[in-house]
Amino acid sequence: KQEVTQIPAALSVPEGENLVLNCSFTDSAIYNLQWFRQDPGKGLTSLLLIQSSQREQTSGRLNASLDKSSGRSTLYIAASQPGDSATYLCAVYQGGSEKLVFGKGMKLTVNP
Amino acid sequence: EAGVAQSPRYKIIEKRQSVAFWCNPISGHATLYWYQQILGQGPKLLIQFQNNGVVDDSQLPKDRFSAERLKGVDSTLKIQPAKLEDSAVYLCASSLGDGIEMGELFFGEGSRLTVL
Numbered sequence: 001k002q003e004v005t006q007i008p009a010a011l012s013v014p015e016g017e018n019l020v021l022n023c024s025f026t027d028s029a030i031y032n033l034q035w036f037r038q039d040p041g042k043g044l045t046s047l048l049l050i051q052s053s054q055r056e057q058t059s060g061r062l063n064a065s066l067d068k069s070s071g072r073s074t075l076y077i078a079a080s081q082p083g084d085s086a087t088y089l090c091a092v093y094q095g096g097s098e099k100l101v102f103g104k105g106m107k108l109t110v111n112p
Numbered sequence: 113e114a115g116v117a118q119s120p121r122y123k124i125i126e127k128r129q130s131v132a133f134w135c136n137p138i139s140g141h142a143t144l145y146w147y148q149q150i151l152g153q154g155p156k157l158l159i160q161f162q163n164n165g166v167v168d169d170s171q172l173p174k175d176r177f178s179a180e181r182l183k184g185v186d187s188t189l190k191i192q193p194a195k196l197e198d199s200a201v202y203l204c205a206s207s208l209g210d211g212i213e214m215g216e217l218f219f220g221e222g223s224r225l226t227v228l
Binding site for chain 2: 004034036041042043044045046049089091099100102103104105
């Protein structure tokens with residue numbers, strides 16, 4: 001059974017820091033991995049989608065990498081801003097079971 | 113492009129009452145998902161439709177939850193009777209396809225249910 005883990009559960013940093021958010025998964029048979037952002041009381045917004053054949057994806061200040069063999073992905077946020085404060089979730093689309101399995105998320109607070 | 117629409121945004125009911133949530137996915141998206149998100153947890157898939165057929169409902173508590181997708185577009189999720197542990201946010205999402213052709217997943221704002 002696929003398990004997705006995000007550690008730590010929460011992180012508080014001062015504005016301007018470069019951040020690395022971690023995601024690990026137990027079964028490497030995945031189609032893709034997605035990073036989402038969730039603001040309080042809102043739905044999830046897709047940030048980056050990495051197909052299983054890709055190593056990384058970039059969008060603005062965000063860069064996500066995927067190492068399927070080791071079951072890891074990282075989301076890199078450059079020059080963090082207070083507006084980046086949110087919960088970040090990663091999810092893997094599991095081959096075979098055809099399911100998207102989510103981690104519990106990491107709550108990020110960027111202090112001005 | 114319009115996003116995934118959900119209603120109502122908030123609902124408070126007594127236990128043993130019934131409730132229904134509605135979702136309109138992004139136009140042209142064949143796959144529709146209902147997720148349950150309990151506070152502090154990641155979303156858990158309840159049911160997945162491909163057009164108007166059910167792909168996966170293995171985690172749907174079928175004794176009290178039901179869902180349908182009429183004509184492969186809108187969908188309704190119903191809970192009857194509700195229990196206290198059903199208090200959660202119910203998220204609807206859609207994607208162009210599924211499996212290896214899923215692409216990005218787009219979520220609605222969610223429907224927050226409180227069962228008293």
